[in-house]
Amino acid sequence: MIRIRKARPADAAAIAAVHIETWRSTYPGILPEAYLAGLSLPRVAAFYQRGLLERREGSAMFVAIAEPEAGCGPSQVVGFASGARARRPTLAQGEIETLYLLEDWRERGVGRRLMRATAAHLAAIGCRSAMLWVLSENPARWFYQHLGGRLVGTDMVRVGGVSVPQTALLWDPIQTLLLSTARADGA
Template sequence: MKNFRFRKANIQDSPGLAYVHVHSWRTTYKGIVSENYLQSLSIEEREQKWVQILSGTHHTYVCELEDGKIIGFVSFGKERSGEYDGELYAIYLLEEYQGKGIGKELLEIAATGLKKQGYNSMWIWVLKENPSKHFYYAFKPTLIKEEVLTIGGESHQEEGLLLELK
């Protein structure tokens, strides 16, 4: 029996989204991104960014427990560089809820949403060192390019993946 549900995010979700965003970064990128940078991430600053995002037109969906606690989210829309179709902007899930199929459902929400917007593919950026990148590769995307991304003053390889939507 499921003890969680998925729904479109609203502005009142900003604190929960910020919490998941920051804590997911701290667990996923521990040992990859500098600890100083990870500890400098501010839930309050991230909450303000979510307020801005959710105040406009957005495609952000949350996964919440029965008690309303947000444990994950996905955000998607038009690809930002103009080179590709749709884009997965962010997908984050608290570490203790990973491996339960929630991430797959969130990715499917994004794929379905992008298809409804008329897109045939989803662009995904993932850090090459991300221990969870196998999650994306399970959907059989094509590795299109690699770029260097600077996080906290350090260089990291990022993989650009293209997933055809069916």
């Protein structure tokens, strides 16, 4: 069973582990191998810990927790998403800043649930539109388009010492994202 909840500072190391594993499985051939190999769990965890402790106004992070069957074993963070007021308000009012999900948990509705939690948060703080940036060569880009994200721009971003293209996707109004992430069974 998967449970979605707001992230806590104590989740920082688990969030960092998901970040690193997701980047290493998603970005070979897109980002430099040396950069991916050099991702440091303590450094990435410290980054997320600071972010969770010093939340800027309007920001929120959600984690997907896999609960063990019949209470056998520990719970595990298998993904996370975050959002806040947009850094470029000319594109949208709200921004989905991250969505990372371990490969074994993809195509099970977990990413959709994390997107919904983030979009609901953005709507609750008054954002009438939402956008995100995704590396243009990210194979998961189709997921955002499947949820109704509309291409509104491209740009270059430096990651790991190289410039890579990124694509902006928009949901305007934000209700289009909320509707596309709703489940017919109400879950």
